[in-house]
Amino acid sequence: MVKTHEGKTFTVAVTGASGAACAQTMLRMLDADPRVARVHFVVTASGMRVLTDELGIRAADPRQLPAVLTGTKAAKFDAHLNADIGATIASGSHAVDGMVVLPCSVGTLAKIANGLSDDLVGRAADVCLKEGRKLILCVRETPLNRIHMENMLRAQAAGAVIMPVIPAFYLGVKSIDDLVTQYVCRVLEQMGLAQHAQRRWQGQAKRAAARPLEIAPRRKD
Numbered sequence: 269m270v271k272t273h274e275g276k277t278f279t280v281a282v283t284g285a286s287g288a289a290c291a292q293t294m295l296r297m298l299d300a301d302p303r304v305a306r307v308h309f310v311v312t313a314s315g316m317r318v319l320t321d322e323l324g325i326r327a328a329d330p331r332q333l334p335a336v337l338t339g340t341k342a343a344k345f346d347a348h349l350n351a352d353i354g355a356t357i358a359s360g361s362h363a364v365d366g367m368v369v370l371p372c373s374v375g376t377l378a379k380i381a382n383g384l385s386d387d388l389v390g391r392a393a394d395v396c397l398k399e400g401r402k403l404i405l406c407v408r409e410t411p412l413n414r415i416h417m418e419n420m421l422r423a424q425a426a427g428a429v430i431m432p433v434i435p436a437f438y439l440g441v442k443s444i445d446d447l448v449t450q451y452v453c454r455v456l457e458q459m460g461l462a463q464h465a466q467r468r469w470q471g472q473a474k475r476a477a478a479r480p481l482e483i484a485p486r487r488k489d
């Protein structure tokens with residue numbers, strides 16, 4: 269694999285499933301990580317819609333989104349249009365260390381599991397699978413029907429990592445932000461980016477001493 273620069277290169281795709289906060293946290297952490305040199309970014313039309321719905325974020329051009337979502341100049345980001353199937357990441361000759369689809373709708377899961385490459389997200393994912401590169405699908409839907417589950421099996425059999433957006437409730441989390449960060453740390457570790465600040469299970473004995481998550485009492489009205 270020929271790399272033109274030091275540091276890791278990833279593709280992040282955002283699709284139209286719930287979980288925009290996870291995508292934002294992922295982009296911020298990649299932006300701040302000195303081990304990461306370049307991040308290719310692509311969002312589907314439905315992904316744009318969910319970003320607006322869940323985070324109130326709007327962008328006339330989706331290529332502005334890395335800067336909007338990270339709140340920085342997003343200098344290491346290379347944002348592409350989903351319709352641009354001629355973008356760099358559409359070719360296996362363009363080396364990336366891996367790709368994550370976060371969140372991954374069951375629509376995009378179906379596309380990837382069945383080899384449909386009619387947009388950049390589908391094509392870039394297909395390229396990762398054919399080149400034997402890491403592809404992480406952060407599927408978000410509930411409940412799951414048989415089609416979703418069979419598509420997950422197909423994608424996993426082709427080499428993808430299926431990593432549903434399922435937060436851990438047992439690691440001393442105190443807020444939604446904690447849940448999101450904890451989940452994103454798990455995805456980053458799958459991408460080969462060790463997260464030393466991540467909370468780790470220390471065994472039942474230490475857990476007993478930790479304060480449990482505080483749940484606000486229900487309002488009576």
Ligand SMILES: Cc1cc2nc3c(=O)[nH]c(=O)nc-3n(C[C@H](O)[C@H](O)[C@H](O)COP(=O)(O)O)c2cc1C
Binds near residue numbers: 282286315318373375
């Ligand atoms: C606000 C909102 C939330 C949605 N949440 C989900 C979801 O959690 N999972 C899912 O698979 N689809 C969800 N959808 C439906 C997808 O956006 C829709 O199936 C779309 O066609 C997926 O297209 P894409 O995969 O190209 O992004 C949601 C749609 C909207 C508008």
